[in-house]
Amino acid sequence: MRTYFESYAVLGALLLVGGGIVAGGLAANRLLRPNRPTAEKLTTYECGVDPVGENWAHSYVRYYVFSYLYVVFAVDAVFLFPWATVFSAPGYGMTTLGEMFVFLGFLAAGLLYAGKKGVLSWV
Amino acid sequence: MLEIVVKLALVAAAFAVLPLLVGQAEHKVMAHMQGRLGPMYAGRFHGWAQLVADGVKFAQKEDVVPRAADRWIFKLAPGVALVPYLLVLIVIPVGPGGQVALDLGIGVFFALAVMGVGVIGAIMAGWASANKYSLLGGMRVAAQLMSYELPMVFAASSVAMAAGTLSMQGIVGEWRWWWLPWQAVGAVVFFVAGLAELRRPPFDMPVADSEIIFGPYTEYGGLRFALFLLAEYAGIIVLCALTAVLFLGGWKGPFLNTELGWLWTGLKVGVLSFLVIWLRVSYPRMREDQLQKLAWAWLVPLSLAQLALTGVVKVATA
Numbered sequence: 001m002r003t004y005f006e007s008y009a010v011l012g013a014l015l016l017v018g019g020g021i022v023a024g025g026l027a028a029n030r031l032l033r034p035n036r037p038t039a040e041k042l043t044t045y046e047c048g049v050d051p052v053g054e055n056w057a058h059s060y061v062r063y064y065v066f067s068y069l070y071v072v073f074a075v076d077a078v079f080l081f082p083w084a085t086v087f088s089a090p091g092y093g094m095t096t097l098g099e100m101f102v103f104l105g106f107l108a109a110g111l112l113y114a115g116k117k118g119v120l121s122w123v
Numbered sequence: 124m125l126e127i128v129v130k131l132a133l134v135a136a137a138f139a140v141l142p143l144l145v146g147q148a149e150h151k152v153m154a155h156m157q158g159r160l161g162p163m164y165a166g167r168f169h170g171w172a173q174l175v176a177d178g179v180k181f182a183q184k185e186d187v188v189p190r191a192a193d194r195w196i197f198k199l200a201p202g203v204a205l206v207p208y209l210l211v212l213i214v215i216p217v218g219p220g221g222q223v224a225l226d227l228g229i230g231v232f233f234a235l236a237v238m239g240v241g242v243i244g245a246i247m248a249g250w251a252s253a254n255k256y257s258l259l260g261g262m263r264v265a266a267q268l269m270s271y272e273l274p275m276v277f278a279a280s281s282v283a284m285a286a287g288t289l290s291m292q293g294i295v296g297e298w299r300w301w302w303l304p305w306q307a308v309g310a311v312v313f314f315v316a317g318l319a320e321l322r323r324p325p326f327d328m329p330v331a332d333s334e335i336i337f338g339p340y341t342e343y344g345g346l347r348f349a350l351f352l353l354a355e356y357a358g359i360i361v362l363c364a365l366t367a368v369l370f371l372g373g374w375k376g377p378f379l380n381t382e383l384g385w386l387w388t389g390l391k392v393g394v395l396s397f398l399v400i401w402l403r404v405s406y407p408r409m410r411e412d413q414l415q416k417l418a419w420a421w422l423v424p425l426s427l428a429q430l431a432l433t434g435v436v437k438v439a440t441a
Binding site: 007010011013014015017018019021022023025026029032033034035036037039041042043044045046047051061063066067069070073074077080081084085086087088089093094096097100101104107108111115120121 | 127131134135138139182183184185186187188189190191192201202205206209210213224225227229231232252253254255256262265266269270272273276277280283284287288289336341342345346347350412415416419420423424427430431434435437438441
């Protein structure tokens, strides 16, 4: 078993390898590919006609409520992991199981509330 | 030191070869299932040369960056989409004993966290292209990630509860055959949510070609586009490997666990990859509202129920 920092150093090394694969591939590709930019070629693609209006178009993000929900639930979910490894350890048992149902109850109530408010139906 | 170098080289080799195998299999399986003639032509026998021809074509194409695009983000996005899947491969055990590149104590947590980063590549591409279709596609990618990440995390933590550890080596070590029925709901939720996170059909609304061209990848061509495709296939490998390790017992099989463990892992990953391709051929694309409904009305409640079941059974048998 390696020490804490050693295992993350290995991960860092792999990250460098990955970056090297991508950067090296693209650098080698530079030798193979042509490069003849023209004004027409560099316009934004919009089904063959010139782009209309702003490229970063304004649009209504319909699912922004989902993202609130996600943030609320995900923060809860993160705490599950450390708890999951110890919840059935000797001496816990029923207590932690009860806690789990309280936790699930909170999440389910939140989901039901969101559903009742009509947040979960796409407009 | 040498051991680490060899293991990193093996991980990189697996990362280079396995996605191509899945890509090749997808050509052929789809060709057979749908009676497609194109992928069966190049190089005569079963069109074996099609993938090579695709690679040559990608490598020769010009690297066009649109004038309006956010140049740096646009160029960086394929790398951000691809590299996380390489990082996940390092914690996936293929066999018992030391047959894992890095047995990280927080294995499952790490794998899920890093897998999520891959999706950011697609969102970056969608934003940086400065194209309306790309932007819409990128928004859909973000919506899909947020809806499906949650059931995926719940399903994975159900296995962590059952095993009492987050290490992948440890989880497979604890695994018994009766976990199959016990964790069945979690397995299905995990696999479906993972497919949605990879934007594989029937969850390919973000790249719906008949309405938004190719979503976030509309402006991409040549090698950068190929990197996005490679990321998709690497994602399939990672998802299938995670499903196999967490829910199907990894290297454990009916016999010869220790000697042929890696073969069991490979077999399970192969069968699941085939399933991914089969699903693509069989189901029509889901609409955006159906996608959200499936996640919030079905997968999240099901995964919560799985957590409850896991907790009760675990405490009852402890």
